[in-house]
Amino acid sequence: MDIGSTAEDKTRFFSGVKALAGELKAKITSIAKSFKKLGEDDPRRLTHSFKVGLALSLVSLLYYAKPLYDGFGLAGMWAVLTVVVVFEFTVGGTLSKCLNRGFATFLAGGLGIGADHFANLFGKKGEPIVLGILVFLLAAAATFSRFFPRMKARYDYGLVIFILTFSMVAVSGYRVDELVVLAHQRLCTIILGGAICMLISIFICPVWAGEDLHKAVASNLEKLATYLEGFGGVYFPSCKDEGSGVVSKDHNGNSLFQGYKSILNSKNIEESLANFARWEPGHGRFRLRHPWKHYLEIGALARQCAYNIEFLNACIDSDIQTPEEFKSKIEGPCSRMSAECGMALKALATSMKTMTDPSSAKPNVENSKAAVNDLKFALKAASIENADFLAIVPAATVGSVLVEIAKCVEKISEAVHELSERAHFSRTVEPTVSPEKPPQLLHRGVIRPASDVTDDVHKNVVITIHETSTVSPENETSGQHEVPKPEPSYSSRTAAASANTLTSLPSPCGKEP
């Protein structure tokens, strides 16, 4: 081996080390970045971590402080164990685990001592056999009852601790004579550890499961609203310049249009939050017996709506052939429907967030209902003119989905109203508009105000002319809508009024009907 090759080897070695160091540095930087992002996404995570550290340090005092150590001895370990196992992110989670652990330990400790006394009756030989059978039976029964969905949801941890404590007390009772002292020490240290957890969890930057649930459900409604408000602009590109079609991005750079997807699988999160929320004391705007269960109903309806939107999304992707001309005909009612649904949901979300009366959403819900009827008229009108049925089916399907979504939004509105009553949302002044006639039909970006055509008689004249007109199906280029005689099923005042409005108003986005 000559010197040259050694030098080369050295260079190679150092460059290898350098590359490795570079890789390591890149890896560490990426981990640090994801740590940072995790903290920035929800700073409460950082706080929670420090809270756990604090609780553990406090419990360590048991060991460091001599008087405390003399009182508890090795059993002080249980306090450390309790803190680590019991401290959860939310107050409700911590309380549920603390209380489960406390009660289960107490109950199982008592039962264990009883079992020990009972086994004593069978003499030195029989005792271990009897204890073994008892442990087997109780462990099997408790394990089995963990499969009950209701038990699983609320007392799962308690059942585990029950089995644990009972086995330990019953088994160790065979050896340790000072059984009661042990049980007492264990209970005391668990209570101490649990108390530290509960106090820190409640009084230092508390994270309330109930509040999280409240916000999560409201924000789900908002995500649906964002999609629906933007939908018109995306599906009917001619509307884009009016502002409703701007696809905005959230701070993570994801399209807000994808936001609804997180709702599809929200069931488990909402259910566990609702379970934890039951354990929480009254806090802030929430009383002790806040109707948490009702949030699950709203959540389920929001999911239903999200399923429909998921299908709507698939429709948009696969719809590439619908003639613009047909689209422009249903554009008005469709974009109005989705926009009104979006605004209704946004109003409901705001009402939930501020815990005020959700009546402000009512006009939007009524408008969306009116738009459903408008769509029906538009479809009726389209049928005579448009012969290429196959090409327009995708657009008609989009209309059907929007109708389903409008129904869903109505149900959500009812559910939020019920919640507002049960949870005593603060009342605001009732809107003066009666729900009979559709108010606020004209709003930004979707319908232009028609200041020149305002009197009802004139509108009626317009529709009468159309009713009697006999334009042939081929007369598409004339740009005239045919409104057939309203059927009895759609002759309600709302439908008729809105149909009149549709025929007499200039169509959205400046296209003449």
Next chain:
Amino acid sequence: MDIGSTAEDKTRFFSGVKALAGELKAKITSIAKSFKKLGEDDPRRLTHSFKVGLALSLVSLLYYAKPLYDGFGLAGMWAVLTVVVVFEFTVGGTLSKCLNRGFATFLAGGLGIGADHFANLFGKKGEPIVLGILVFLLAAAATFSRFFPRMKARYDYGLVIFILTFSMVAVSGYRVDELVVLAHQRLCTIILGGAICMLISIFICPVWAGEDLHKAVASNLEKLATYLEGFGGVYFPSCKDEGSGVVSKDHNGNSLFQGYKSILNSKNIEESLANFARWEPGHGRFRLRHPWKHYLEIGALARQCAYNIEFLNACIDSDIQTPEEFKSKIEGPCSRMSAECGMALKALATSMKTMTDPSSAKPNVENSKAAVNDLKFALKAASIENADFLAIVPAATVGSVLVEIAKCVEKISEAVHELSERAHFSRTVEPTVSPEKPPQLLHRGVIRPASDVTDDVHKNVVITIHETSTVSPENETSGQHEVPKPEPSYSSRTAAASANTLTSLPSPCGKEP
């Protein structure tokens, strides 16, 4: 108080006691019944409970058997604790917890002893302070990293045990001088408890998470299939007598039509099963590195399909006005599409269950694609005749949803094919039918065999006549379908062939087209 009233009181008291006893008895009976049902629904739950009892009894031996007790002393407690906390329903769950617990204890124990030595350098006064700071920092860091979704999924329990062990070793090190002995004892008992759990879990009636995942995904496909196979008969009642519309019930008395609903929220279950399955050794038909992750993809597609079905269900409920006459026109392709999709899914599910080549589903997928084209032709034909567009939109929407479902089923078929390759499903003989021309168009209950019309030339003549025919839209009663000139986009051989078949075959359910 006279004697009469006392006697009356007594009677009242006894009747009260009797009523109470009756209530109690009813309550106990109902609880016992739900216990029984829980066990009957999945008998493995009962086995699992007995397995836990057995493991605990075995661990108790540590205490009962004198030689073992002399070796471990009080540390034997940890074995009991390990068994209770670690024993999960599935093998994968148990293994994951055991290994997490073992490694975390080992690692944290080592670090704890190191921290103790390090703190020793700071003298008697500095030691508790340094230890406190170390505990605080490590606990906070480990708690924070539990928020990483990947860590949460796989190592959550390990992180908890890491914090626990480190705190206990570091803190108790300040008091207990035989630190290494303690750590060693703890590790040994944990390994002992863990080993008992793992052995019982693997060798006594094992519940494999992987197998559960495999079965769950296959059964989800079956649930979708059940819905789709029955759909035709429910939506097109004229088909009911042909047998496809019989709504069957499962052993719980629920309509099998509601089965798909459980798929909507299956994500969490599937993900946790897949997470557990990674920890399992090869078992039965599954090798060590079975592509468990791929099941999640199939599961996601099944959920997508279930979302569409959910919307389809809403369509059926709200569709009460579609004229039978239009329905009968799309009945053929629609019921064929749903039936073929259902059969394809059933074939895919069977192929997954038996782990054989899924090629038998291919003809059904091709048929469903052909039916999609048939539907397009039927819609094109309907457009000329049928002027009441509004009334037929719901039925057309149903058709669109079915088209989306057919797309979904095709994707599922591709995913199952990919799985079959990755997981080396056993190959069977390839079907001889080429996918170019749709085979098996005729099957039970939906299409009647047309034995008299079989040659291609004749079919082509039929369509040529239709293409040149100029039947007026009013000529509905003549019972003739108008098939317009196929557009370039639909002029593929498959589409043309199936369209020909459609026009030349008698329509399903015995109704002439």
